[in-house]
Amino acid sequence: MSALGEERRVVSVLFSDLVGFTTRAENLDPEDVRAVLDRYYACARDAITSFGGQVEKYIGDAVMGVFGAPTAHGDDPERAVRAGLEIRDALAATNAADARHDLRVRVAVNTGEAIVELGARTWAGEAMVAGDVVNTASRLQSMAPENSVVVGPETYQATRLTIAYRPLQELHLKGKRTPTAAWLAVGAALPPGERLLTAVPVVGRRTELAALAERLEHVLTRRHAHLVTVFGQPGVGKTRLAAEFARTITGIGGRTLRGRSLPYGGTGAYGAFCQQIQQAAGILGGDAPADVVVKLTSATTSLLGPEEAEGVVACLSVFLDLGPGGDVPARHELFHAARRFVEGVADEHPTVLVFEDLQWADPSLLDLVEHLASRIRESPLMVVGLARPDFLSVRPHWGARLPAYTALPLEPLNTEEARELAGLLLSRRAGGDPCPEPGEATAAQLAATADGNPLFIEELVASLVERVTTLSAGLPTTVRGIVAARLDALPADERAALLHAAVVGKVFWSGALARLAPQPERVEEILDLLEWRDMVRREPRSSIPGTQQFRFKHMLIRDVAYATLPRATRREGHAAVAAYLEETGASSEFPAAAAHHWAEAGESAKAVEYLLAAAAQAERGWAKEEAVRYYHQALALVPAEAVATRRGIRLKCAVAEQMAFHLPDAELLRPRPGE
Numbered sequence: 001m002s003a004l005g006e007e008r009r010v011v012s013v014l015f016s017d018l019v020g021f022t023t024r025a026e027n028l029d030p031e032d033v034r035a036v037l038d039r040y041y042a043c044a045r046d047a048i049t050s051f052g053g054q055v056e057k058y059i060g061d062a063v064m065g066v067f068g069a070p071t072a073h074g075d076d077p078e079r080a081v082r083a084g085l086e087i088r089d090a091l092a093a094t095n096a097a098d099a100r101h102d103l104r105v106r107v108a109v110n111t112g113e114a115i116v117e118l119g120a121r122t123w124a125g126e127a128m129v130a131g132d133v134v135n136t137a138s139r140l141q142s143m144a145p146e147n148s149v150v151v152g153p154e155t156y157q158a159t160r161l162t163i164a165y166r167p168l169q170e171l172h173l174k175g176k177r178t179p180t181a182a183w184l185a186v187g188a189a190l191p192p193g194e195r196l197l198t199a200v201p202v203v204g205r206r207t208e209l210a211a212l213a214e215r216l217e218h219v220l221t222r223r224h225a226h227l228v229t230v231f232g233q234p235g236v237g238k239t240r241l242a243a244e245f246a247r248t249i250t251g252i253g254g255r256t257l258r259g260r261s262l263p264y265g266g267t268g269a270y271g272a273f274c275q276q277i278q279q280a281a282g283i284l285g286g287d288a289p290a291d292v293v294v295k296l297t298s299a300t301t302s303l304l305g306p307e308e309a310e311g312v313v314a315c316l317s318v319f320l321d322l323g324p325g326g327d328v329p330a331r332h333e334l335f336h337a338a339r340r341f342v343e344g345v346a347d348e349h350p351t352v353l354v355f356e357d358l359q360w361a362d363p364s365l366l367d368l369v370e371h372l373a374s375r376i377r378e379s380p381l382m383v384v385g386l387a388r389p390d391f392l393s394v395r396p397h398w399g400a401r402l403p404a405y406t407a408l409p410l411e412p413l414n415t416e417e418a419r420e421l422a423g424l425l426l427s428r429r430a431g432g433d434p435c436p437e438p439g440e441a442t443a444a445q446l447a448a449t450a451d452g453n454p455l456f457i458e459e460l461v462a463s464l465v466e467r468v469t470t471l472s473a474g475l476p477t478t479v480r481g482i483v484a485a486r487l488d489a490l491p492a493d494e495r496a497a498l499l500h501a502a503v504v505g506k507v508f509w510s511g512a513l514a515r516l517a518p519q520p521e522r523v524e525e526i527l528d529l530l531e532w533r534d535m536v537r538r539e540p541r542s543s544i545p546g547t548q549q550f551r552f553k554h555m556l557i558r559d560v561a562y563a564t565l566p567r568a569t570r571r572e573g574h575a576a577v578a579a580y581l582e583e584t585g586a587s588s589e590f591p592a593a594a595a596h597h598w599a600e601a602g603e604s605a606k607a608v609e610y611l612l613a614a615a616a617q618a619e620r621g622w623a624k625e626e627a628v629r630y631y632h633q634a635l636a637l638v639p640a641e642a643v644a645t646r647r648g649i650r651l652k653c654a655v656a657e658q659m660a661f662h663l664p665d666a667e668l669l670r671p672r673p674g675e
């Protein structure tokens with residue numbers, strides 16, 4: 001199989017163009033033109049890169065940015081729209097600061113699948129992404145109102161909860177037969193990385209809530225700080241679990257102070273702790289600095305007394321960046337003040353500090369969290385950290401030096417819970433919008449597709465209801481983006497192995513993978529690492545002797561990995577797998593599998609041969625309906641000119657159909673043991 005130079009990826013493309021600049025440029029001195037353009041380019045470039053995008057190219061006055069390639073972040077459409085809004089606002093600020101400037105832009109963001117050249121040297125003018133998504137983004141941009149950001153349907157769908165939009169009239173874009181739906185992005189509806197939790201009752205999680213409650217009990221009786229870190233994949237329900245736990249705390253007269261670290265556009269290293277100080281002191285977002293100082297002083301004085309308060313407030317002011325207040329204290333002084341403040345808060349009411357999204361936290365904040373958890377010995381304080389599993393790769397020894405530490409893994413919902421959540425969400429949605437596929441079967445299918453991840457279940461329900469599509473129409477962009485980010489976070493050789501394994505199928509063999517991988521001798525070692533990462537599972541028995549059998553732990557990973565491969569690579573891969581099955585003799589035992597791989601490799605004749613073998617095998621086992629299915633699949637592959645072959649297959653199919661129809665009667669006639 002060829003090297004993975006090209007991939008199919010879901011990308012968000014941003015186009016930003018100056019309005020009427022070309023006409024204005026005619027009357028300007030060239031140096032002035034350059035100065036204006038430089039300012040605009042710098043502004044666009046900074047916005048794109050600060051949200052994790054990449055500048056693909058400059059076309060005239062237009063700038064094209066790409067989000068989601070070469071690396072996906074999991075929320076690339078949102079990042080792209082935020083970058084667009086940033087360009088709009090930054091230029092407005094430039095204009096306001098200097099009356100000679102009247103820079104106006106049109107910005108558009110469009111999301112969709114593109115073919116991505118991974119090795120492209122964009123700085124040398126090589127294109128990294130190509131596809132309709134790029135052309136549509138450019139056309140949308142040309143139709144955008146001045147100083148505004150317009151987005152296409154996929155971008156809207158993926159960001160509808162985090163960005164505030166106004167619908168626009170459908171646009172008739174050049175080269176498109178049907179009109180394109182478009183929305184005007186007004187502004188951010190939520191802070192970065194935040195999401196609204198749904199109102200449906202929490203499903204499952206009794207064990208995890210009980211574990212947290214037990215730790216809390218311990219904290220209350222021993223008056224000893226305890227750190228619990230909840231680990232789980234994006235969307236699995238860490239924030240929701242913490243929100244449910246907060247209710248328990250309120251129920252016992254305690255309080256929860258919540259702080260979040262941000263994926264981009266941070267508010268200083270200690271941002272999450274600052275939010276907690278603000279909540280404890282009743283400081284609001286819009287308070288003037290003088291009011292903040294008053295509130296902070298009054299809260300600290302009432303907690304620690306006037307004598308100690310002065311020094312603590314001076315340090316907390318540094319955390320809150322309240323301006324110069326003499327010499328900057330040393331770090332241990334800052335940490336000590338933080339500890340004293342938290343002790344004061346916890347002595348007043350049992351307190352839980354929730355630190356969300358530790359995977360994005362600055363190392364200094366992580367040090368502070370460990371400091372608080374290790375030093376507070378006589379106050380009822382519980383510290384709850386929420387983190388995605390990749391956090392451990394930045395901080396492998398997290399919690400190791402603490403006297404009281406618990407790691408709480410949050411697994412996906414089990415099948416029943418997932419089905420229950422899907423059912424709840426479907427019935428809630430069905431009350432408002434029309435749901436094309438209501439019912440138990442849909443809930444079960446949704447739950448299975450989502451691999452038990454509540455966020456994925458929500459997104460699948462939303463795409464089913466809002467877009468009135470079917471489940472088979474493909475994964476929602478949000479889900480594919482999050483799974484793609486998980487794949488992109490893997491070391492290159494492990495990621496490549498997963499992509500290759502995806503061609504073999506949900507179940508695959510190390511021997512087959514060795515045929516596809518560039519370094520066959522490393523396959524076993526890489527599979528071992530992937531098993532350790534909980535991506536694949538080694539099965540106790542292999543259906544092909546002499547080789548290890550594996551299974552993808554999550555079907556979504558296999559599906560997204562497969563969707564990433566370009567068609568030609570898939571074809572080559574399927575041919576190699578089919579050849580492997582033949583060489584090992586597995587094709588005679590599993591003819592349907594061999595047929596599938598030959599068909600996907602574009603080798604119809606071979607596929608038909610194996611489909612007929614599969615049908616014969618099924619008939620021998622009296623699985624007549626299955627046999628009929630194989631005959632139909634074979635007929636779909638035999639060309640119309642091959643009249644005799646088609647007739648032969650149709651005849652066999654008709655006989656099998658008859659047998660299937662009479663199967664219940666035949667069953668009755670079959671002698672039973674002892675008769």
Ligand SMILES: Nc1ncnc2c1ncn2[C@@H]1O[C@H](COP(=O)(O)OP(=O)(O)OP(=O)(O)O)[C@@H](O)[C@H]1O
Pocket residue numbers: 195196197198199200201202203204205232233234235236237238239240241357388421454455458
């Ligand atoms: N047990 C549950 N029952 C019902 N809904 C749930 C449950 N767990 C999570 N959800 C819902 O699923 C969505 C995603 O959950 P949440 O935001 O808590 O995930 P997360 O693990 O914090 O993800 P991230 O890593 O992105 O922060 C939310 O809308 C939440 O309300």
Ligand SMILES: [Mg+2]
Pocket residue numbers: 238239240356357386
């Ligand atoms: Mg969360």
